[in-house]
Amino acid sequence: MTARSNLEQILNDGRFAVTAEIGPPKGADPQKIQNKAILLRGYADAFNVTDNQTAVVRMSSFAGCCLLHQMNMEPILQMTCRDKNRIALQSEILGASALDIRNVLCLTGDHQSFGNHPCAKGVYDIDSIQLIQIIKQMRDDGLFQNGEVIPAGKPIMFIGAAANPYSEPYELTIDRLEKKILAGADFIQTQSVFNVDHFLGWMDDVRSRGLDKKTHILAGVTPLKSKKMTERMKYHVPGVDVPDEIEQRMNNASDEKKEGYDIALDTMKQLKVVKGVHGVHITALFWEEITPVLVKESGLHPR
Numbered sequence: 001m002t003a004r005s006n007l008e009q010i011l012n013d014g015r016f017a018v019t020a021e022i023g024p025p026k027g028a029d030p031q032k033i034q035n036k037a038i039l040l041r042g043y044a045d046a047f048n049v050t051d052n053q054t055a056v057v058r059m060s061s062f063a064g065c066c067l068l069h070q071m072n073m074e075p076i077l078q079m080t081c082r083d084k085n086r087i088a089l090q091s092e093i094l095g096a097s098a099l100d101i102r103n104v105l106c107l108t109g110d111h112q113s114f115g116n117h118p119c120a121k122g123v124y125d126i127d128s129i130q131l132i133q134i135i136k137q138m139r140d141d142g143l144f145q146n147g148e149v150i151p152a153g154k155p156i157m158f159i160g161a162a163a164n165p166y167s168e169p170y171e172l173t174i175d176r177l178e179k180k181i182l183a184g185a186d187f188i189q190t191q192s193v194f195n196v197d198h199f200l201g202w203m204d205d206v207r208s209r210g211l212d213k214k215t216h217i218l219a220g221v222t223p224l225k226s227k228k229m230t231e232r233m234k235y236h237v238p239g240v241d242v243p244d245e246i247e248q249r250m251n252n253a254s255d256e257k258k259e260g261y262d263i264a265l266d267t268m269k270q271l272k273v274v275k276g277v278h279g280v281h282i283t284a285l286f287w288e289e290i291t292p293v294l295v296k297e298s299g300l301h302p303r
Contacts, residue, residue: 005046005102006045007103011216019282020291022036022068023036023050037068044282044303049064057116077104081127081131082122082124083122086134090145097156108124109122159185160186174202174209186216192221193221207276219280221271223290230247230250246263282294
């Protein structure tokens, strides 16, 4: 079958994929996204545009994806179930496909109480697993969620989902991953990997169920920029596992940025050789300029 996107083609060819995150601004200035895109052009195969990440109001993922597409860069549309019901979500999939946006990442979404509008009403009409199922049915069977036939063209979409190897209880993370794959997830982007040993154990369990053969797993990498960022990631971001050893390295570093970069580079080199890992997803929070350097130095450039 012809690949639906550049990202799908690379993964189907067995090449090691790179995706990177472009966070939309808290405002309507398109140049904020365009400047990041210029910086990252050629250093990833596709680019995630976040959807009101951490429940904070930003330019929509849909608009950000359109801006990237205008620059001939392949976007990944992020869709959370927090803010839209199944009608709006299906409508957005149709619109994205009509505008040649071919990748989607399905997320349940951070609870609105964590964001800058804590009194907002969360929708949560469906969760991410149900959203994956709905998009797959639209794409493969040409049916809306209610069973009606889509009369004017099925959407073309490469479907992604997220996974967190560090969630508790640990035993359920593999079960939830398997549910997402069975629902139709073509690729998986994981939570940022700092505890490599734990991630390797998780991948052992993934391979033991043969799940690495049923989807493409892209391991998350986030370079730490400072001691303050390390502390925040370790103690205040749910689902992130920063080992004490890495915290000590950052605390003892004379050059925090260099130490954070070295940790990320070493992590990427380790992830490249893990059986069943088909790529990396780089989330360089507020430090996008380090992504091209990481990609080059890890031997993943040119794309």
